[in-house]
Amino acid sequence: MGGRWNLLLLALQLSFIAVLSNPLCPEGFFQEDQICKDQDECDPSEYAPKSFGPCGKDARCINTNGSFYCQCKDGFISSTKTLNFSAGTSAKCKDINECLEYTGLCGPNATCHNTIPHYSCSCDEGFISNTRVEDFHHGDNVTCIDINECEERALCGLNAACTNTPGSYSCVCNAGFVLKSGKLSISGNQEQCEDVCMIDKTICGNGTCHQGDSGHYCACHVGSTNYGNKGSRCTELKCGFFEDMNYLKEEFPLDLVTQSKNICLELTGSLKDKVQLEGDDILQRLLSMIDKVLSGGAFKDKRKVSIFLDFMENILKIVAPIIKSPGTKRSSTHTELQLLVRRGVDLPQGPVTLSSKHVKLDIKLETAAGELSSYPGFTTVSMLSYSNLEDSADGFFSGMKSQKFKIISKVSTVTVSNINTNHLEEPINLTFYHLNQSGESNHTCVFWDSSEEGTWSARGCSVVESNTDYTVCSCNHLSSFAVLMALHEIENKFELQLLTLVGLSLSLICLFFCILTFSLIRSIQGPRTTIHLHLCISLFIANLIFLAGISRTDHQVGCAVVAGLLHFFYLAAFCWMCLEGIQLFRMVVLVFNTNFKTLYMMAGGYGVPAVIVGISVLANAKGYGTERYCWLNLDFIWSFFGPACVIIIINIFFFLITVWKLAQKFSSLNPDMDNLQKIKAFTITAVAQLCVLGTMWIFGCFQFRERSITMSYLFTIFGSLQGFMLFVMHCLFSKQVREEYGNIVSRFCTPRKKSYSEFSFSNSSKVQASKSNHDTGESQI
Helix, strand or coil, X not given: CHHHHHHHHHHHXXXXXXXXXXXXXXXXXXXXXXXXXXXXXXXXXXCCCCCCCCCCCCEEEEEECCEEEEXXXXXXXXXXXXXXXXXXXXXXXXXXXXXXXXCCCCCCCEEEEECCCCEEEEECCCEEECCCCCCECCCCCCCEEECCHHHHCCCCCCCEEEEEECCEEEXXXXXXXXXXXXXXXXXXXXXXXXXXXXXXXXXXXXXXXXXXXXXEEEEEXXXXXXXXXXXXXXXXXXXXXXXXXXXXXXXXXXXXXXXHHHHHHHHCCCCCCXXXXXXXXXXXXXXXXXXXXXXXXXXXXXXXXXHHHHHHHHHHXXXXXXXXXXXXXEECCCEEEEEEEEECCCCXXXXXXXXXXXXXXXXXXXXXHCCHHHCCCEEEEEEEEECCHHHHHCXXXXXXXXXXXXXXXXXXXEEECCCCCCCCCCCEEEEEECCCCCCCCCEEEEEEECCXXXXXXXXXXXXXXXXXXXXXXXXXXXXXXXXXXXXXXXCCHHHHHHHHHHHHXXXXXXXHHHHHHHHHCHHHCCHHHHHHHHHHHHHHXXXXXXXXHCCCXXXXXXXXXXXXXXXXXXXXXXXXXHHHHHHHHHHHHHCCCCCCCHHHHHXXXXXXXXXXXXXXHHHCHXXXXXXXXXXXXXXXCHHHHHHHXXXXXXXXXXXXXXXXXXXXXXXXXXXXXXXXXXXXXXHHHHHHHXXXXXXXXXXXXXXXXXXXXXXXXXXXXXXXXXXXXXXXXXXXXXXXXXXXXXXXXXXXXXXXXXXXXXXHHHHHHHHHHCHHHCCXXXXXX
């Protein structure tokens, strides 16, 4: 036991002696000559040649006493954004993009190029460094300066001037030369500047292009002018408007017409004796002469109004370009004028406003100038308001709806230098201040249409805003404008339409039964039955067309056809009614049982209306169809009412004589009392029929009066129920027709069937029994 402990003690002693003779060094050190020395972990000899060392790629190792740490090389940054990191971490070094990190690193007119691990700077195209080096860095005291290409070489050719720009240059054509592409300038030699007179054959409009020292100029042809601006295109002036002095001097003072003509001829170079054109003086004299015309009172003639307004539009277009920029504003006893003038090579742009006491105009200058291809080098806008022209132009509303109107604003003429104003891409706005406050809100914007001798029309104009004080109008063309107020509007429109629909539907059914009755029942056949039959046929077709097509105004030709058919068949109804009156007259006054031949009746019933309608179409085809209904135009309505009134008067004349003769026969106690009673019944029926047909159109005449709502209802009721009333008078009130209706009903209701011989005998007996009534066509009340 003691031996073992001795051996263990000996081993411990030997180990202690060994430690004392070779001591242990801490991590990061190594023992050399019994001394612990620092181990250089960054020593590259310790690693293979292709190895990046303990810190990895793009990093450098920094040794410390007993350890080391890592840093990214210049131009790199650690992924952990820390300056120092250890090899055991996940940090990696990535390249710094200096061009993104540091704005303006290379200075102005230079471009930064990122490289690994650094960057480089180079001057932009058109610039060069002051030290003539290609690449540089921030801090090298290098700047990029512009290269003046125009000094180094001839780049633009003979007909253009070189203009240096920062980093580049441009070629601008000399005066009188242009580029085919239409560009204002180019850089390089893609194309050359060429003579504008050769490139653009229309540059002078109605003139000839010539090349001069200061550029091209235009020599205007006879009848055209560029108002002394030789570089502008020539515009044709229509002096022919003033050439026909005969009709103008009847309406206006001769000096006004003569001077206007001379101004136009002087501008076009056609006047032999030259005059000095002073725009302001001409304008003042023109307004004075207009005052003289308007002081003579209202024209009351639409032809004169058309001539006057056309004259003003033409003379304003001629005089306006003579006025100096920026324009003028003048007023006289009967006029207010504001005139705007803009001159320049480029098209003007932007909104402008012209205003007077009663009217305000908002328009864009590009609208007034027109297209560049027709731009004459100036832009004019004029607005002329008249103090009393509304009195002359009031009442001419044939181009409007079938309604009564009144002008409630001043009339104003608007003109511009743009020659294409029939349809403007950008509409103008006109604000009219009402002459009197009006509680009515039914205002209409209109222009004066001279195409048909003169009328107010709403075509192309609409109301933007309206109240009791003013109305704002938007129009897509130019002319003379005003605002109208509808004096009355037919109220209860839905109720009237419902009455018409129900009444006409009932009448069509009744007329259909009338046509069947008069054409199929033999016992009542006769001349008057024939007249009744064709009267009902005419009214049936007229009512059917009215119901189906009176409001189909979307197709102009179709609407005119509907109006023509209504004109024909309503006149035919009156003609057949007139034939009935004449037939009664012949029966009573001339000889009993005297009848018309069927051919003569057809000629009178359908031939006369056909002649009237044919003449009307040849005289005025445009009179058929209005904006609201497919009926006759108000100016043309008497082509229907005239013949209708004549027929009514003729029938009244014949009926009065018939009644007088009947009274004489009754007073003489004529033994043929049965026939007299029948004729008396016929006469009463015919008079009642005349009242039914004639009364409707009498009420129709009152439709053109203001606020005729009562007449509207009466016209609608009587007009739509005509067929029903004819059925009542000629069928239900006729004893013979009622009996026939009863026989027909009994045949369908009686279960016993008659033999053919019985039916023939019964029918023949009825025919024989009523033979005395064939010629008169009995219709008793």
